[in-house]
Amino acid sequence: MKRIEDYMALPYRMELVPDLDEGGYAVSYPDLPGCVSCGETLESAVRNGEDAKKAWLLAALEDGIDIPEPNQLEQYSGQFKLRIPKSLHRQLAEHSKREGISMNQYCLYLLTKFDAQYNM
Numbered sequence: 001m002k003r004i005e006d007y008m009a010l011p012y013r014m015e016l017v018p019d020l021d022e023g024g025y026a027v028s029y030p031d032l033p034g035c036v037s038c039g040e041t042l043e044s045a046v047r048n049g050e051d052a053k054k055a056w057l058l059a060a061l062e063d064g065i066d067i068p069e070p071n072q073l074e075q076y077s078g079q080f081k082l083r084i085p086k087s088l089h090r091q092l093a094e095h096s097k098r099e100g101i102s103m104n105q106y107c108l109y110l111l112t113k114f115d116a117q118y119n120m
Contacts, residue, residue, distance in 0.1 A: 007057045
């Protein structure tokens with residue numbers, strides 16, 4: 001069994017999301033179900049998130065609950081292939097050209113933007 005210090009040193013991914021209704025930021029750790037917090041500023045949200053992570057881990061250790069290991073990004077290559085209709089390909093190429101960036105960068109922007117909205 002690991003000690004709290006061992007778990008705190010693991011690279012658990014922290015997600016920070018602006019709270020558009022109340023202001024401030026919501027904090028969560030996707031690998032630690034239910035481990036959430038918030039803060040009025042980014043700095044306070046990160047600090048509160050670290051406190052919440054420690055409290056979550058201590059409670060899990062105390063109750064004998066299995067603590068998941070962090071999801072490692074090394075499992076992902078950062079690449080995937082996607083077949084799209086020719087008309088969409090043309091639209092994306094035209095939009096990216098108008099923005100003065102590569103189509104790859106433009107698609108990354110779109111995916112990031114809509115993924116962030118999906119996770120709110």
